Amino acid sequence: MDTQSLIFALIYFGFGFGLIFLSILIIRDSAKIRLNRITAIMLFFAGLGPIFAALGTVISPYQSGAPLKESYLYNLFYIWELFFPALLYFSWIFPYDRLAGIKIRWRFLIFLPHLFHVILVVFVSDTDQLLNWLTVEPGQENWLTSLLDPILSVLQWLMVPIGLILASHKKFFALINLSYVIFAVIYLYRGMRHVKADRLRKQVRVIIMGIHISLGLYIFTFILPNLFTIEISELWTSLLTIFALVIGVGSIAWAIIRYQFLDIRLILRQSLVYTVSSALLVGSYVIIITQFSVVLQSFFGQQLPLINIGFIIVALILFQPINNYVDNIIKGLFIRDRSDYRNIMNRLSSRIINILDRRQLFRVVEDTLKSNMLVEGVGFSIYDDASKTYLYFPVGGKAESHLNNTDPMLGAIGQLKAPTFYDRIESWQRGSPLATMMGADNIHLVVPLNKGEHLLGFMALTDKSSGFKFDYEDFTLLATLANQMIVVLSNVRLYHESLVKQRLEEEMNLARQIQIDLLPDTPPHGKNYTICAHSEPSRTVGGDFYDFILTDDDGGVGMVVADISGKGMPAALLAAQIQATLRSEVSNNREVSETLTNVNKIVSCLSSSSGKYATLFFGKYRPDSGEFEFSNAGHNYPLLIRSNGNHEFLEAGGTVIGAFDNVLYQSVKVRLEPDDLLFLYTDGLSEAMNAYEEEYGENRILDYLVSNRHKTAEQIQAGILNEVREFSSAQTAEDDTTIVVMKVNGVNVNE
Numbered sequence: 116m117d118t119q120s121l122i123f124a125l126i127y128f129g130f131g132f133g134l135i136f137l138s139i140l141i142i143r144d145s146a147k148i149r150l151n152r153i154t155a156i157m158l159f160f161a162g163l164g165p166i167f168a169a170l171g172t173v174i175s176p177y178q179s180g181a182p183l184k185e186s187y188l189y190n191l192f193y194i195w196e197l198f199f200p201a202l203l204y205f206s207w208i209f210p211y212d213r214l215a216g217i218k219i220r221w222r223f224l225i226f227l228p229h230l231f232h233v234i235l236v237v238f239v240s241d242t243d244q245l246l247n248w249l250t251v252e253p254g255q256e257n258w259l260t261s262l263l264d265p266i267l268s269v270l271q272w273l274m275v276p277i278g279l280i281l282a283s284h285k286k287f288f289a290l291i292n293l294s295y296v297i298f299a300v301i302y303l304y305r306g307m308r309h310v311k312a313d314r315l316r317k318q319v320r321v322i323i324m325g326i327h328i329s330l331g332l333y334i335f336t337f338i339l340p341n342l343f344t345i346e347i348s349e350l351w352t353s354l355l356t357i358f359a360l361v362i363g364v365g366s367i368a369w370a371i372i373r374y375q376f377l378d379i380r381l382i383l384r385q386s387l388v389y390t391v392s393s394a395l396l397v398g399s400y401v402i403i404i405t406q407f408s409v410v411l412q413s414f415f416g417q418q419l420p421l422i423n424i425g426f427i428i429v430a431l432i433l434f435q436p437i438n439n440y441v442d443n444i445i446k447g448l449f450i451r452d453r454s455d456y457r458n459i460m461n462r463l464s465s466r467i468i469n470i471l472d473r474r475q476l477f478r479v480v481e482d483t484l485k486s487n488m489l490v491e492g493v494g495f496s497i498y499d500d501a502s503k504t505y506l507y508f509p510v511g512g513k514a515e516s517h518l519n520n521t522d523p524m525l526g527a528i529g530q531l532k533a534p535t536f537y538d539r540i541e542s543w544q545r546g547s548p549l550a551t552m553m554g555a556d557n558i559h560l561v562v563p564l565n566k567g568e569h570l571l572g573f574m575a576l577t578d579k580s581s582g583f584k585f586d587y588e589d590f591t592l593l594a595t596l597a598n599q600m601i602v603v604l605s606n607v608r609l610y611h612e613s614l615v616k617q618r619l620e621e622e623m624n625l626a627r628q629i630q631i632d633l634l635p636d637t638p639p640h641g642k643n644y645t646i647c648a649h650s651e652p653s654r655t656v657g658g659d660f661y662d663f664i665l666t667d668d669d670g671g672v673g674m675v676v677a678d679i680s681g682k683g684m685p686a687a688l689l690a691a692q693i694q695a696t697l698r699s700e701v702s703n704n705r706e707v708s709e710t711l712t713n714v715n716k717i718v719s720c721l722s723s724s725s726g727k728y729a730t731l732f733f734g735k736y737r738p739d740s741g742e743f744e745f746s747n748a749g750h751n752y753p754l755l756i757r758s759n760g761n762h763e764f765l766e767a768g769g770t771v772i773g774a775f776d777n778v779l780y781q782s783v784k785v786r787l788e789p790d791d792l793l794f795l796y797t798d799g800l801s802e803a804m805n806a807y808e809e810e811y812g813e814n815r816i817l818d819y820l821v822s823n824r825h826k827t828a829e830q831i832q833a834g835i836l837n838e839v840r841e842f843s844s845a846q847t848a849e850d851d852t853t854i855v856v857m858k859v860n861g862v863n864v865n866e
Contacts, residue, residue, distance in 0.1 A: 120172050123357070127169035130360040134162030136390065137367060148583065150208050157201035158367070164195035165360060190236035193229075196288065199295040200225040202326070206302035210319045211309045213302075225295075232288050239277055289341040296330050315489055315580055318370050325366020332359035396438055404430060459487050460595050467603050471610045473497060476603055477508060480574070480596065488589055489579045494556050496525075496549075497564075497572035500608065507549060510556040510577060516548075524550040529570040531563040534585075534593045537575075560585055562593045566601050574600075626687035627652075630660065633687075633694055639663050639672050641738050643789075643860045645828045646674070649836065650853040651799075658686040658729075659797045659853035662694055664701045670738060673701050676795040676855055677731040677772075678750065689727055693718055693772065697733065707735055707744045708782035711769065715748070715780070718773040728773040732765070732795055736787070736857070743793070746782040748772045751798055754817060756824045758790035762817060791859045792824050792831065799852035800835075803843040811842050828858040 138155035145151050171192070203225055207213050214222065280287065303323045310316045336355040340347055347355075407426055463483050470476045481493040492510035496518070499506050505518040505525060518525055527543035537558045544550030553575055562574040574597070579585070630652075638646035648661050658679035665672050675697060679686040696717045700710040711733060718729070732753055734745030747753075747768030755763040769780035787793065796816070803811040819835050826834065832854060839852075 124169040124172040126357050127165035127172070127360075130357070130364055131162045131164070131166035131169065133364055134158045134165075137364070137371075138162065145586075149212070149214075150205075153201060153204050153208060157198055157205050160195050160198035160201055161363070162195075164192075164198070165356070167192035167195060168356070191233075193233050193236050193288075196232065196292060197226060197229050199292045199299075200229055202330075203295045203299045203302075206299040206306070209303070209322075210306045210315065213306075228288070228291055232284065235277070235281065235284065239274075239281075285341045289338040293334060293338050293342075296334065300327060300330075311580065313486060321366055321370045325362050325370075329359040329363030329366075332356075332362070396434070459483065459592065460599070463596065464599055467599065468606075470603060471607055473604065473607055474508075476600070476607070480600065484576065488592070489583075491577040491580045492556065493577070494553070494558065494575035495572065496575070497604065498570070500611070505572065507552055509552060510558075510575070516552065518549055522549045523547045524553070525570075528561055528563055528573050529565075531561065531573075532565065534560055534562045534590050534597075536585075537561055560593075562597050564597055564601050564604065566605065571601060571604050622684050626684040629687045629691060633660050633662070633690060635661075635663050638855075639665060641672070643738055644736070644787075644857055645860060646672075646855065646857045647828045647832050648853075648855045649832055650851070652851050653682075653799065658682055658690070659799065659851035660690045660694065661795075661853055661855050662697070664698055666701065666704075666735070671735050672738070673733065673735045674795065674855060674857070675731065675733050676750065676753075676797065676853060677729050678797045678851065678853075679729045680727060685727065689718070689729065689773070693729055693731065701735075706782065707733060707746045708780045711746045711748055711772070711780040711782075712778065715769075715772045715778050716776065719776050728771045731772050732768075734765070734793075734795075741787045741859070742784055743787050744782050744784045746780045748780060751796055751801060752813075753793065753795040754820055755785060755787075756792040756794065756820045758788060758824065760821050760824065762821060787859045789859055790825070792820060792828075793857040793859075794820055794831075795855040795857075797851060797853040799850035800839060800854060802850060803839050803852070805842050811839055815842070828856040831858070832856045 135158070138158040141151050141155040141158070146155075204222065207222070303319075303326070307316070307319050307323065310319050332355050336347065336352055336359070339345055404427060411422060463479070467476055467479055470479065477493075477495045480495075484490050484493050494510045495508040496505055497508075498504075499517075502517060504520055505522075506515045507518055508515045523543045523545065524540065524547035527540040531540070537553065537560060540561065541550075544554070556575065557577050558575040559578045560576040562576065564571040564573055574593070576585075576593075634650060635648075638648050640646065646663070648663075650659055650661060652659070658681055660675075660677055660679070662675040663672055664675070675694075677690065677693060679690050679693075681689075693714060696714045697710065700713050705713065711731070714731075729748075730750040731748040732745065732750040733748070734743055734753075736743045745753075745765050745767070747766055749769070749771035752764035752766050755765060757763075763785070765783070765785075767781050767783040769778050794816070801811055801813050801816060805811075815838075816835070819838060820831065823831055823834055835854070836852075
């Protein structure tokens, strides 16, 4: 046998055993799936072809007598042609299963012609020899002769058509194989139209292209020459056969490794890559060591065993590191891509970790699962803080639906701790609108998103578009993905909370600015009176305000102190309404009582909530007469401290502003004398508490004012604020604190 024939035989062996290795790998992964079984059978028979061809090349030159190719045993070679009915069967179930639900076994009849062919060429390939076995030599007749003669006669008649078939069996079955190939190609092309998933289409395209090219080469090399008596040299036959094997085996292996054909588990894909890389490395080692020995022998003229042994030892030491290096390179090219779940999670984590919009998050996760796990669709459910209910986002990007938090199916999902098949919780679907929606989406797997004992939501996955089941690698990926989504959803929630807080702060700043604009820049000041004011909100925006309104007709000054219910922007807006209304009424020269009556009427109409009201004290001081007319709308009683230490509470008026319609307010006039002190305040001052939860109280206010009535207005204001701060243990006031101090100067207003 020449070197060329030996090389071709080794290549045939390599590809033949490679195909059988692939078939074993597929069966090992899952023999329960029909596509796996038929694909393994197809590859197994395809692998027998090159192995028999190699055996026929290798064995015959070393056999004495007839070579193997001329032996009837070599007809076992035709077993490999069972590949063609297996291919036709494969085209019926890939890329989608046309036989699903069909229980009739007629489809297996496609194997009968090739089984008949094998029996024909193996057992009755030599009709003359078979007849000779049954023929009794003359003179040796016995009791069997009478029994065999009828059988022999029938066989002689049968051998006529069998002989005719044997004479042209190659052409006849070449025609049958060609028809099987044509039908398989048609079914594969038509099946590809049903594939929608992009990754699955790539997978199908690679496989169909590989099968078509290899079968085309086979038809050109073997079938057409048999049908039309075309002569192709043995060299070209071998080269075309090898090329067909490279394309056929390579496309299937590529589809398995790169595009998850048959959904082979990662560990098996890695073992396939490792086997291929090891085989390539071992083959390279054998060639290098062999050629090294040849070079040494030609250089020194004799064999040098010690040098050869030393080279082999060095090669063995370097084998493992080189093998690991080659293995890593091949894994980097074929495995560590989209099909590796660890890489999928790494890429997905980097994409979703900064996503702050849940719809964008759902879209990214769905695209990832569709392209890598080949699921048909993904639905999502998430707890909505705004509505305090769960939302369900159906498969296909439809509008979300609000769920009842007591939905039975929602409760069942809340009990799950890991990805679970939907049929295991179907018993909870009775009376569950969620179960109805999930049933409409053909949900197959549920992945809970639990944060501690709280159910944040869940993912709902449909079946895989490839038709394969979810395996433990899918469950591992989904469990890891669920943890990542919990982190991201928590970030989304914190982000939205920060947005709400930011908007609230902006609103508070705006309200604060409104409140500041409402307060007068400086209190009015006359020759016989001094006024000072102070307002300190307990929060960014309080409910207190004060104002001074000068009247041109009599030189009087109106004083307002109010405490608005609530805080923030609503309190600021109500204060603005009251101030604007009050100023309008004063500018129209209304009486004090009439002013408050009209203010209450307008504010109560503007206020849509019964909780919006204000306590208010309004008084009008006329410096020329020393008369002070006031009306108190439910506010803390202001204190009038006379110069001799006597005091009065300014109580007259009515109820709070804005709470009731048609309230009439009373007003009372008092005369202010020189050195009298008028003190207006809000409850933030009197209700300031110390560490013993004791209020500062009106009595302490009164005592301070009486004791310090001789001081100026500024000194009284600063002094009482300091005393309250010392009394209170709090660093900041617990309620808004506003005071207005008016001191009548030591000039007789009547002079």
